[in-house]
Amino acid sequence: MGKNTYVAVGNKLDISDLITAIAPSETPIYSMMGKATASATTHEWLEDQVAMVGAENKKVEGFSYEVSDPGTRTRLGNYTQIMSRGYGVTDTQESVDKHGVKSEIAYNMAKAMKEIALDVEYAYLNNDSKVAGDATTEREMGGIPYWIATNVLTNEPDTPGTHVDRALTFDLIGEALEDAWKSGGAPTTMLVSPRTKRIIGKMTNSATKFMDADESKLKERIDIIETDFGTLKIVVDRWMGNGKVYMLDPSLWKTAYLRPFKTLDLPKTGDMTRKVIVGELTIEARAEKCNVAITDLLATMP
Numbered sequence: 001m002g003k004n005t006y007v008a009v010g011n012k013l014d015i016s017d018l019i020t021a022i023a024p025s026e027t028p029i030y031s032m033m034g035k036a037t038a039s040a041t042t043h044e045w046l047e048d049q050v051a052m053v054g055a056e057n058k059k060v061e062g063f064s065y066e067v068s069d070p071g072t073r074t075r076l077g078n079y080t081q082i083m084s085r086g087y088g089v090t091d092t093q094e095s096v097d098k099h100g101v102k103s104e105i106a107y108n109m110a111k112a113m114k115e116i117a118l119d120v121e122y123a124y125l126n127n128d129s130k131v132a133g134d135a136t137t138e139r140e141m142g143g144i145p146y147w148i149a150t151n152v153l154t155n156e157p158d159t160p161g162t163h164v165d166r167a168l169t170f171d172l173i174g175e176a177l178e179d180a181w182k183s184g185g186a187p188t189t190m191l192v193s194p195r196t197k198r199i200i201g202k203m204t205n206s207a208t209k210f211m212d213a214d215e216s217k218l219k220e221r222i223d224i225i226e227t228d229f230g231t232l233k234i235v236v237d238r239w240m241g242n243g244k245v246y247m248l249d250p251s252l253w254k255t256a257y258l259r260p261f262k263t264l265d266l267p268k269t270g271d272m273t274r275k276v277i278v279g280e281l282t283i284e285a286r287a288e289k290c291n292v293a294i295t296d297l298l299a300t301m302p
Contacts, residue, residue: 001062006089027121028235034283038255041139043256043282044077079130081141083119085112086276094273105273112277116261122285125239141282144246150289151179165298168199176247176292178228185290187247189233193240195299200223202233202302241297247292254284
C-alpha cells in the first residue's frame, strides 16, 4: 500500500480534548481519565510501589544511619491503537438547502467525533488482550479487562475453573474494596452495566445518595454508596457487560496519545468532499493492583 499523501493534506486541528468532552455521560471512563504522551507504538512506563509494612519508626539519639535497597521498578507497556472515522458528502448535497443542517459535511463530522469517543470507550472496556500487530494485522491496546489481574473476585465454590454466578451484595463490595486497600489502593468509582445499576438500586434503597458531577459541570445524577472504605460513586456505562463490575481509582489510569485526534481534509478525487478523524492512543495503567474486579455475578433482578 505504501505511503499516502493525504496524511499531509488539510487542517490539523488537535481535537482530542473536544472528543473527550463531547459525550461525557456516554463515555465516563474515557472522559474521566487524565492525559499522557506516548512516544512509540509500544508505550512503556515504570511502576513503583510504597512498602505497606507499617513498622514502628523510632531511633535513639546518636543512632547510625541505615538504608534499604530501593529495589527495581517494574517496566510495563501497552500498544497504541489507531482509530479513524470519516464521511464523504457530494458537493451537490453540500450546496443544496437542508432542513436543520447548514453544512452536511460539518454535521457528519460532528457525529464522527462522538462515534470516535464511543469507539475509545468500547476498547477500554472490551479489549481483554493486547496485540502487537504487523503489516496486515491492526495493533490493539489492552483495555481494563486486560490490566486488572491482581484483585479479581471470581466464584469457583466447588471445582477450580467452574464458575458459578452469585448475587452482588454489600459484603462482596466490601471484600473487594478490602483487597484493593491491602494492595495500597483506594477505589472511588464503581463501573457497572445498566442492569447491575438497577440491581444496586434494589440493594441500597434509601442508603443511596445523589450528587452533581461537578467535574464535568453537567447536571447528571451519580449514585453514591457509603462503604467502610469511603464513598464509592456508581457509574453506569453502556459498554459494560452484565455479570461483572470494576472498582477503579481513575487517577491511576491515563490515556496516552501517540497521535492526538485530528481532522484531515482528504484530496478531492471526484465531485465529493471527504474528511476523516484519525488518532493513535493507548491506556496507561499505573497501578492495576489498586483496582479490583468482581466477576461471576447474577444478572437477574432481586
